Amino acid sequence: MKKTAIKSLAAAFALCVFAGAAPAAFAQDASVSVEDPWVRATAPNQHATGVFMRLTSAAPGRLVAVESQAAKHVEIHEMAMQDNVMKMRQVPGIDLPAGQAVELKPGSYHVMLIDLARQIAPGEHVALTLVVEDTRRQQRRIAVDAVARPLNAAAPAAGHGH
Template sequence: MKRTLLALMLGLSSTMASASVTVSDCVIREPAPGADKTGLYFTLTYQPDEETQSLRLPAPEALYGAVVPQLTSHTELHDMKHVDGVMTMTRIPQLPLKPGTTVSLKPGGHHVMLFDLKQRPVAGEEYDVELWLAFAPEATCKAVVKTSAQLAQEAAE
């Protein structure tokens, strides 16, 4: 019985590993002086293959959060919106990923907040990021730290 269960679990995990979530443009905003929190931004592309689609998963793939072990373990997934001329930030439990789509987490929209920083990230540094997903194996990226001015310049281009 144990062997059958183990074989089933291994088969299921290898099947789920075929779901393709790619990460690009991974950036951490350099925090303001004295601040112990900042934002993490990146782009996700979800392109499942036939094997993954045949599983008929109970829900869409989703991003649940991220961790930057060198900086913090306290993170939250957030969304920012303009409401009646005021920018509001709301914590969200997950960000659904539809097959064949790309989602950008960026300043002024969806992003991951990093709280209780162990150290202040400085522009030019790089940090390993681990993303938490519903079905695909955890995705990783190297986030480069950029200043607010650098991020604003890139957004204007």
């Protein structure tokens, strides 16, 4: 498991260097690449926040759960228009089409940390575990280390956030 996470991170860094590399560059295996994972830092009395990242699964898969010690509840959310108002709601999972990057970003899909154990300051790291299911319902767990960006951090530019 640990080895897989390191491999994913290495892939993410490689992509950081070669920004814009096509997903086609991924090997045809069951790996899931996690790029640019970050969490929005919180104000002193804020009890929930969002986690964002870009996921690319080599094989068709589905993000079905996320776990973290940082909060009592961890949910997968999406933002959607409802009666002309942008609202967020919980979704059972996020489909990960083969070789296609799926963005978890402000205003769209995100991981919601609810009932935070404590305040998250910019620069801090939050450990998460992604649970991704393949088409045979086999689950794999992927360790992710999300770094906290300031409360007012804007959405990273499409393609690249650094």
